[in-house]
Amino acid sequence: MSDAATRRLMKELAQLKNENPEGLLIDNAITSSDLKQWKIGVVGAEGTLYAGEVFTLQFTFGPQYPFNSPEVMFVGDTIPAHPHIYSNGHICLSILSDDWTPALSVQSVCLSILSMLSSSKEKKHPMDDAIYVRTCNKNPSKTRWWFHDDSV
Amino acid sequence: MKALCADLNLMGDDSQFPQEPTQMFCAYPEHYLEDVFDFYLFCLQFAPKIVMESTTEWIQQSTVIFSHYEYVKSPFLVSKLVRLLATLQPPLWYNVVNLRMSQQRLLNAMIKFYSDFEDSGDFYEKYNVRGNIQYMLKKMGDDMYYKAKFMDMARECGPEFIRFVNMVINDATWCIDESLSGLKGVHEIERKMANAEEWAATDQELRNQDLGQLDEAKRKVTGWLGTAKSNLELLLSITENSPEPFRTPALGERLAAMLNHNLSQLLGSNRQDFLVKDPASYGWKPREFVSLLINIYLGLNVPAFIKFIAYDERTYTPTFFSDSIAQLKQKAILGFSVMERFENLAEDVKKEYESKALLEEEYDDVPEEFKDPIMDAIMEDPVKLPSGHVMDRAVIERHLLSTPNNPFNRAPLTQAELVPDVELKAKIEEWKIQKRNSKK
Numbered sequence: 001m002s003d004a005a006t007r008r009l010m011k012e013l014a015q016l017k018n019e020n021p022e023g024l025l026i027d028n029a030i031t032s033s034d035l036k037q038w039k040i041g042v043v044g045a046e047g048t049l050y051a052g053e054v055f056t057l058q059f060t061f062g063p064q065y066p067f068n069s070p071e072v073m074f075v076g077d078t079i080p081a082h083p084h085i086y087s088n089g090h091i092c093l094s095i096l097s098d099d100w101t102p103a104l105s106v107q108s109v110c111l112s113i114l115s116m117l118s119s120s121k122e123k124k125h126p127m128d129d130a131i132y133v134r135t136c137n138k139n140p141s142k143t144r145w146w147f148h149d150d151s152v
Numbered sequence: 153m154k155a156l157c158a159d160l161n162l163m164g165d166d167s168q169f170p171q172e173p174t175q176m177f178c179a180y181p182e183h184y185l186e187d188v189f190d191f192y193l194f195c196l197q198f199a200p201k202i203v204m205e206s207t208t209e210w211i212q213q214s215t216v217i218f219s220h221y222e223y224v225k226s227p228f229l230v231s232k233l234v235r236l237l238a239t240l241q242p243p244l245w246y247n248v249v250n251l252r253m254s255q256q257r258l259l260n261a262m263i264k265f266y267s268d269f270e271d272s273g274d275f276y277e278k279y280n281v282r283g284n285i286q287y288m289l290k291k292m293g294d295d296m297y298y299k300a301k302f303m304d305m306a307r308e309c310g311p312e313f314i315r316f317v318n319m320v321i322n323d324a325t326w327c328i329d330e331s332l333s334g335l336k337g338v339h340e341i342e343r344k345m346a347n348a349e350e351w352a353a354t355d356q357e358l359r360n361q362d363l364g365q366l367d368e369a370k371r372k373v374t375g376w377l378g379t380a381k382s383n384l385e386l387l388l389s390i391t392e393n394s395p396e397p398f399r400t401p402a403l404g405e406r407l408a409a410m411l412n413h414n415l416s417q418l419l420g421s422n423r424q425d426f427l428v429k430d431p432a433s434y435g436w437k438p439r440e441f442v443s444l445l446i447n448i449y450l451g452l453n454v455p456a457f458i459k460f461i462a463y464d465e466r467t468y469t470p471t472f473f474s475d476s477i478a479q480l481k482q483k484a485i486l487g488f489s490v491m492e493r494f495e496n497l498a499e500d501v502k503k504e505y506e507s508k509a510l511l512e513e514e515y516d517d518v519p520e521e522f523k524d525p526i527m528d529a530i531m532e533d534p535v536k537l538p539s540g541h542v543m544d545r546a547v548i549e550r551h552l553l554s555t556p557n558n559p560f561n562r563a564p565l566t567q568a569e570l571v572p573d574v575e576l577k578a579k580i581e582e583w584k585i586q587k588r589n590s591k592k
Contacts, residue, residue, distance in 0.1 A: 004465075004527050011528040063409070063466050066526060067551060102526045102551055103559040 005065045009035045012106050021107060023114050025054070036061055039075065042110060048118040055080050057113065058089075059106060069100035072109060073140050081123040084116060088133045090140040092126070182229055185217070189232045196239050203244065211240065211247040219257040227269055231281045234265065238284035249295055259301055260312065262288060267315040279379055282323065286382055293389070306394040311567060317397045318406075318553045320386055325410050327380035330372060332417060335426045335436065337369035342429055373434045381435075384444050391451030399456040401546040402553055407452075408460035412467040415445055419479040420472070439485050446486060450493050458497070462504035470505060473498040522580050526551075526559065530584075534577055535570040539563070542573055 013035070016026050025041030032038075038059040044050025056076040062068055074080065074089035084092040095104060095112055126132070192210065195203045214233060217223065221230045237248060248254060262285050269281045292298040305313050341362050345351050351359070387407070391398065398404040418426065418438060426438065449461075461468060477495060480486055486494065518530045524544040531544040541560050549567060551559055558565040 004529060008526070008528050063413075067554065099562075101555070101557070101559040101562060 005061065005063060006035055008066055009061060015105075016107055019107070021111065024107075024110050038106065040106070040110060042114055042117075044080075045114065045118045049120055049123055050080060050117050053078070053080070057110060059109075066102040066104075069096055069104075070106070070109070071139055072096050072113075080117060081125055082117060082120050083122070083124060083126055085125065086129050086132055086136075087125050088136070090132075090136065096140075177223065182224075182226055185224070186229055186232065189214070189229075189236050193232075193236050193239060196236075208244065208247045211244060212251050215248045215251055215254055215258065219253060219261045221261055221265055228274075228277070230265060231269065231277060231284075234281055234284045234288075238287050245291060249292060249298065255297060255301075259292075259298060259305065263305070263316040264312050267312070267319050270319065279323070282319070283379065283382065286386055289386070303393045306390055307396050309396050309400070314397060314400065314403060315553065317387075317390065317403055320383055320390075321403065321406050321410060322554070324380060324383035324387060325406075327376045327383060328410075328414055330376040331380050331436075332414075332426060334369045334372035334376065335428055335434075338366060338373065338428045339425055341366040341369070370434065373436065377435055381441070381444070384441075384448065388444060388448050388451060391448050395452045395454050395457065398452055398460075399454065400549075401460070402550045404457055404460040405464070405546075406550075407448075408457065409464045409466055411445055411449055412461065412464050412472075415442070415476055416467045416472055418442055418445075419476045423479075439483070442480070442485055443490070446480075446490065446494055449497060450490065453493075453497055453500075458500050458504050461501045462508060468501070468505070470502045473501065519583070521576070522583065531576075531580060534573040534580070536573050537565065538569055542576065545570065545572075 013031065016024070016029075020026050023043050023045060025043065028041065030039040038061075040057050040059070042055050042057055044053040044055075046052075055074055055078055058073055058075040060071040062070070073091060074085060079085065079087055079089050081087075086092075091113065093112065093116060095109065188210070192203070192214075214236060218230070218233050218237060221233070224230050224233075240248060249258070251258075266282055266285050269278055289302070292302070344354075344362060354362075398407055417423070419442065428434075428436070431437070477491075477498060480491065480494070521542075522530050524531050524534075524547050525541065526543060527547050529544070531542075533545040534542050535545045535548065536542055537548070537558055537560070539558055539560055541558075548559075548570060552565065552567055556565060557563060
């Protein structure tokens with residue numbers, strides 16, 4: 001990992017701890033010693049389908065971060081059932097691929113995913129879940145997404 | 153053709169062409185051209201004799217269209233045209249290069265289309281187009297005129313050329329990553345299979361899955377390795393002729409990081425991971441590959457680039473280079489003189505690395521407004537974006553190479569719109585001097 005990317009990640013971590021945004025479990029976030037991989041808990045917002053449920057997001061940063069997007073997916077025993085989240089944890093969200101910009105951050109990505117959860121109307125994996133999970137690359141950033149719709 | 157320029161003189165120069173395509177030209181359906189290209193592609197492949205015996209005006213006309221490919225809307229049509237031109241062999245090929253209009257514009261068009269195709273969509277077609285352009289460049293390398301012109305362009309370092317080199321680095325990085333990860337996959341499964349007892353005891357379904365993966369990895373390696381090699385060779389030919397483009401931080405840093413990373417993959421402690429049975433069947437020649445990398449390093453033996461190697465903290469440490477040198481010697485990969493030159497280079501890089509360590513201790517508690525908002529490091533050359541944000545030039549230029557927009561609001565942005573923030577720069581300089589003085 002380049003020195004520059006590490007510096008940026010250290011700043012992001014400090015900021016997250018400082019601001020402690022609602023819905024993110026920062027205190028027990030796990031970061032690998034080289035900061036290359038983070039695991040952050042997110043809590044479904046009150047009044048939504050996922051209220052009170054806790055999920056884990058895993059961030060993996062490449063050496064080109066933040067010029068290239070981090071690899072972000074849900075891990076652990078509970079993967080939220082959501083029309084844009086596959087049962088293997090992969091997330092179909094434009095800012096994680098085509099629409100990434102280096103001005104985004106771990107925090108803004110977490111919050112986008114939370115708001116994506118909040119606006120869901122039904123707890124269901126995408127239609128092509130079965131086939132995608134069997135055929136996809138292990139690394140979600142290598143998937144060339146076809147964005148289904150923008151409404152959720 | 154007539155629709156574009158009423159009385160075209162093929163021997164004339166480029167000024168005969170209008171800035172914008174004429175309405176008449178635009179009115180023609182695209183398949184007019186496409187059918188012509190398809191026809192000649194077919195002929196070249198199956199009936200070259202007919203082509204040889206007929207007139208060659210179509211070649212010149214096709215070349216002229218390619219030199220003005222902005223007249224043609226569909227990038228896929230242009231990519232077909234590139235394929236057609238790349239298929240031409242001497243003596244037909246001379247019709248392409250000896251045209252006066254080609255001498256003016258052909259190289260520019262090739263280099264520009266090379267980068268332009270990035271966003272046109274099809275991922276694999278991109279590599280076909282670039283492969284064809286590379287092949288054309290190689291053919292042109294024999295021609296003194298084009299060789300000199302290419303070197304001039306490299307020396308000038310215009311934005312188009314920088315973009316082109318950036319794409320070559322991108323592709324080389326991607327293809328090498330894919331090939332090496334493929335080799336790793338092959339290695340892992342072959343290792344499992346080598347343990348015959350355990351392999352026989354494994355569940356049939358798991359075994360089939362592994363075998364499937366093995367096939368896929370093998371295909372991947374064969375496919376990407378060729379592209380990786382031709383991209384590296386292209387880089388080598390650019391660096392040997394003119395290291396100028398790599399003095400800019402945007403390109404130099406990335407190339408240095410790429411070279412370091414791959415050298416450490418191949419010579420570092422994980423090198424065993426790439427051992428596979430029968431490497432020749434994929435065209436995998438690690439020795440040749442390593443010496444290609446080393447030669448690129450050597451082509452760039454200029455102070456600015458040495459700095460980039462030393463500053464690449466992802467991989468570079470003095471021991472990394474000395475270990476690599478030990479490996480290179482043990483395996484006798486390089487000739488004597490090349491080895492010596494590389495050792496000298498390593499020595500220079502080490503010096504640079506050490507002097508940098510001294511410099512670095514200086515800065516802590518940098519005020520927020522002196523830091524780049526994206527990378528959080530003190531700015532060397534602050535520039536203002538139209539949106540009012542201030543960033544370090546090296547950071548924003550690197551971003552613009554791959555995505556020509558403003559990272560803060562995604563509005564389109566070009567390098568020309570960056571305005572130097574002279575006042576802030578002076579402030580930062582002043583602050584640095586103060587810091588240095590207070591330390592003494």
